[in-house]
Amino acid sequence: GENVEQHPSTLSVQEGDSAVIKCTYSDSASNYFPWYKQELGKRPQLIIDIRSNVGEKKDQRIAVTLNKTAKHFSLHITETQPEDSAVYFCAATEDDYKLSFGAGTTVTVRA
Amino acid sequence: DTEVTQTPKHLVMGMTNKKSLKCEQHMGHRAMYWYKQKAKKPPELMFVYSYEKLSINESVPSRFSPECPNSSLLNLHLHALQPEDSALYLCASSQSTGNTEAFFGQGTRLTVV
Numbered sequence: 001g002e003n004v005e006q007h008p009s010t011l012s013v014q015e016g017d018s019a020v021i022k023c024t025y026s027d028s029a030s031n032y033f034p035w036y037k038q039e040l041g042k043r044p045q046l047i048i049d050i051r052s053n054v055g056e057k058k059d060q061r062i063a064v065t066l067n068k069t070a071k072h073f074s075l076h077i078t079e080t081q082p083e084d085s086a087v088y089f090c091a092a093t094e095d096d097y098k099l100s101f102g103a104g105t106t107v108t109v110r111a
Numbered sequence: 112d113t114e115v116t117q118t119p120k121h122l123v124m125g126m127t128n129k130k131s132l133k134c135e136q137h138m139g140h141r142a143m144y145w146y147k148q149k150a151k152k153p154p155e156l157m158f159v160y161s162y163e164k165l166s167i168n169e170s171v172p173s174r175f176s177p178e179c180p181n182s183s184l185l186n187l188h189l190h191a192l193q194p195e196d197s198a199l200y201l202c203a204s205s206q207s208t209g210n211t212e213a214f215f216g217q218g219t220r221l222t223v224v
Binding site for chain 1: 211213
């Protein structure tokens with residue numbers, strides 16, 4: 001099955017700086033890579049996703065890049081704000097309903 | 112309506128009790144999921160229903176019993192749970208294929224005493 005590794009496990013950034021979270025996956029058949037944000041006590045919510053036919057996708061301050069050859073994908077958050085503080089999970093799937101999640105990154109944005 | 116609604120929000124139950132968790136969505140999604148999440152860990156898949164049929168059971172103990180009465184509803188029946196089953200139980204739904212956005216409910220915080 002798919003195995004997703006996520007780094008770092010914790011990330012502390014100064015407000016206004018950028019944050020980068022990296023994930024690698026093992027199954028070359030995976031074709032959908034979502035990123036979920038989970039604030040304390042809240043539900044996971046999709047913030048951005050990318051499919052295997054695209055190398056990069058951007059939505060305002062958030063971008064995701066995908067390198068299929070190296071089997072890794074990354075989340076980039078620019079101009080971080082305190083409300084970006086949360087746990088971020090990457091995931092990968094091959095369209096078999098099984099989302100394989102990374103272990104999560106706790107992001108803290110210091111004011 | 113892009114909501115997945117779960118009830119109850121919190122549940123405390125004894126090891127001999129029987130209780131049920133409920134989940135509802137009105138987005139026309141044909142795939143519904145139960146996940147278990149422990150603190151500071153990612154969600155772990157338990158069950159998947161596709162078009163109201165159980166398609167995935169991730170070797171979950173029989174003390175957890177899922178049910179999908181119709182395309183909008185998903186239940187999780189609980190019986191004879193153990194303290195280690197205490198966790199956040201998340202319901203989710205997605206369109207008919209797996210590689211689309213999964214919408215999560217706010218979860219039921221379960222404590223087994």
